[in-house]
Amino acid sequence: MARTIIYVHGTWADAASKCKMGLYPGTTAEGDALKAMVTAECGGSTSVNLLGFCWSGDANYAARKEAGDILAPHIEVHSGNELVFVTHSHGGNVLGHALEQLKTTQVQAVYLFACPIMTGQGKAWxxxxxxxxxxxxxxxxxxxxxQVTGAFSKNSTDSTASGQLNYSVGHEIDGVTDISLQSTSTFNAPHGWMHSEEAYKQAAKKLA
Known part of the structure; x- marks a missing residue:
């Protein structure tokens, strides 16, 4: 069976300013590493189609919810394939909102990199x-x-169209064990490193 891998970027990603919201052919330099990571756990496939979902990247709950609403029907369209998602940062919460709307579609695998999982009013999973x-x-x-050192701050604020939304965040989903990766010293921002080729290669070794 063919496999479709969809990458969902995080907040303030460069791609967000260059495209309309929706699915596009995947052209990331890390594409081969993404495919290898998925193969390490899910096995090979007859063919692999890499796509990217572009959204506004705005740092608020309303933007993530809107993006999830738009992503959901795209998931249904690709339900005939083995469907896999790889996300970075708040892209994982966009996906969470989308999955809540599915009727019968099953997703083979989801890999959430550096996702600040919402556990309060902004909860997506x-x-x-x-x-x-x-x-x-x-x-x-x-x-x-x-994601981590600030993950358990309480009553943070997330701006929305209607004002401020209080929430708390964590970095784990109930029943899911978090996998720790070690960023290299050449990266000044560990959060950004989490959508690099090296991060995906480390993840593949942990999943194999």
Whole structure:
């Protein structure tokens, strides 16, 4: 069976300013590493199609929810293939919102890199979305100021069109064991390193 891998970028990604919201052919330099990582856990496939989902990248709940609403029907369209998602940062919460809307579609695997999992009012990962995924993994790296060291701050604010939304965040989903990766010293920002070729290669070794 053919496999479709969809990458969802995080907040303030460069791609967000260059495209309309939707799916595009994947052209990331890390594409081969992504495919190898998925193969390490899910095995080979007759063919692999790499796509990217572009959204506004705005740092608020409303933007992530809107993006999830638009992503959901795209997931249904590709339901005939082995469907895999790789996300970075808040792209994982965009995906969480989308999966909550699925009716019968099953997702083979989801890999959430450096995703600050919402556990308060901005929560994106609920029971329904979790159950639609066969293999679900979260990945973190020490000293990631976005996902890990700031992960348990309470009553942070997230701007929305209607004002401020209070929430708390964590970096794990119930029932999912977080996998720790070690960023290299050549990267000043561990959070950004989490969508690099090296991060995907480390993840592949952990999943094999």
């Amino acid at each position: 609920w029971t329904k979305g979790r159950k639609s995924v066969t293999h679900l993994h979260t990945f973190s790296t020490p000293n990631d100021s976005v």
